[in-house]
Amino acid sequence: MSVIKLPESIEDVVVNLLRLANTKLPQDIGWALESAAAWEPNAIASTQLGAVLDNVRKAGLLGRPMCQDTGIPVFYVKGGYDPSIADAIARGVERATREIPLRPNTVDPLTRENDGRNLGRGMPVIHHLPSDGDYTEITVLVKGAGSENMTRLGMLDPSDGVAGVMRFVVDAVLDAGGRPCPPGVVGVGIGGMADECVAMAKRVLARPIDEENPDPVLREMEEDLFVRLNGSGLGPMGLGGSATVLAVRIDKAHCHTASLPVAVNIGCWATRRASVRLGAGDAVYSQGAWL
Amino acid sequence: MAVKRIRLPLSHDDVRGLRIGEVVSASGPLVTGRDAVQMRALDYHDRGKVVPKELEGATLFHCGPIMARGPNGWTVVAAGPTTSARMDKAGPEMIRTFSVRAVIGKGGMSQDVLEAMREVGCVYLAATGGTAVSLAESLPRVRGVEWEDLGMAEAMWLLEAENLGPLVVAMDAHGNSLYEDVRRSLKRS
C-alpha cells in the first residue's frame, strides 16, 4: 500500500464534507423518499413523508442542517493513508462544529461531560479501508442517536439459518418502531466476528441504495426483507402506513463454524453521507459514495 | 388530509375534542422541556420552590433546540422533537402536577402516561421526527428562557408557535394510542 501525501487543506475538505452531508440529502435517498411519498396509501403517513420532504427542501435552500441531531460523523478513509490525516480530520470536525454549526454531541460516557468540540477520547471515528488505487477517498456517514440506539447484535445458532437471520432483522426494525425516524435504510451484517459484524451493518449504510448488491443471494434477501418490512404496517414515524424502509443493505463475511452473528444498524430518513476523492488534481466531491 | 387548526394553550374541552388519527397545526405559546426540566420542575414543586408559571396547563414540547442569540434577541435555528420515551418515568407525575394539556414529541409514551392523560385531560401530538428546519420556521418568536443554566438543549424555552405542524394526535384523552393500535396490528411474517 502506498503512502500518499495529502493536500494541506484536508481540514477544509472535512468541513466541506460535513456541510454537504448535513445540509443536502444524497440524491438516491431523496428519490426513494419521493417515490415512497408517491406510493403511500395511508393519509397520516403521507403527511409525515410530506413534512420530511418539505424539511429537506428548506434545509438545502437555507444551507442549514436538515436535522437538529447532527450526530456523530463516521469517517471511512480508503486508499493511501498518511497518518497525519487523523489530526486533520479532528481539526475539520472542530471547525465544522463552530462554523456550520453542528450540535456538540460527544460526551464522556460516564461523567457526561461535553467540551463542545465534538471530539474527545476515541473521536473522531475513523476506519481505514486499504486499496491499491493511486488516490485517497474519504466518506463521512453522519449518524444520529435515534437510529444508532436501535442497533442490535445477535449471536444466532448456525441452525437458525437464513430464516433465523430474516426474523432477527424484521424484529429489530419493528421493535424499534418510530424511534429511528422511519422510513430509512436498514444495514445488516451477517457473519464475521462480533465487532466486524456490527461494523459491516454500519458500513453498508454509506453505500448508495440504488447500487445493486453484487451477491445474488444477498440481493434476494434484501428484496425479500424490503417487501416484508414495507408490508408490516409500521409506516413513517411508526404511526402506521406502508413506507417503513427505503432500502435494506446486506454484507457478509466468513465466520466461525459454530457461530452465526447478525447485526442490524438502522439509518433514519436522514441517512446523510458525502465523499471526496483526493488524487493528483482537484478534490472531487460526491454523495454517491465510492466505498 | 384535512388539517385542523388549534389554538394554544388548549382548554380541557379542546383536549377532549381531539381524537387519535386527527392531524392538527398549532398556534400559540408553548414551552420546551425534556429530562432536566422535568426533573427540576418536580423537585422544586416537592420542596415548595417556585416553578415558572408557564408550566401550568402548558403545551410541553420534548425538544432540545439549537438557538442563536442575535442583535434582536434569541431565535430558533433548529427544533425537532426528541424521543419522548425518555420522559416516560416521571411523565405521569409531570402531567398530573402541572395539568399539562398537550405534549409534543416523537415516538409516543408509555401506558402509564396514557392513563395520566386520560385522567387529567391531555393529548400527545406527534411531530415529524428530524424535521428541525421546518419546525423552527413555525416557531418565529422566543418569549424568554427559564433555567438557562441547564444548557441550551435542556433549558425551558418559552416559544410562540405559528401553524406548527403537521402534528398527529397519537395519544388522546380517551385512553387511545395510535402507536398501540399500530403495534397490535403489525405483520411480522
Ligand code: SF4
Ligand atoms: S433519528 Fe435521524 S432524523 Fe430522527 S432525530 Fe435522530 S438524526 Fe434526526
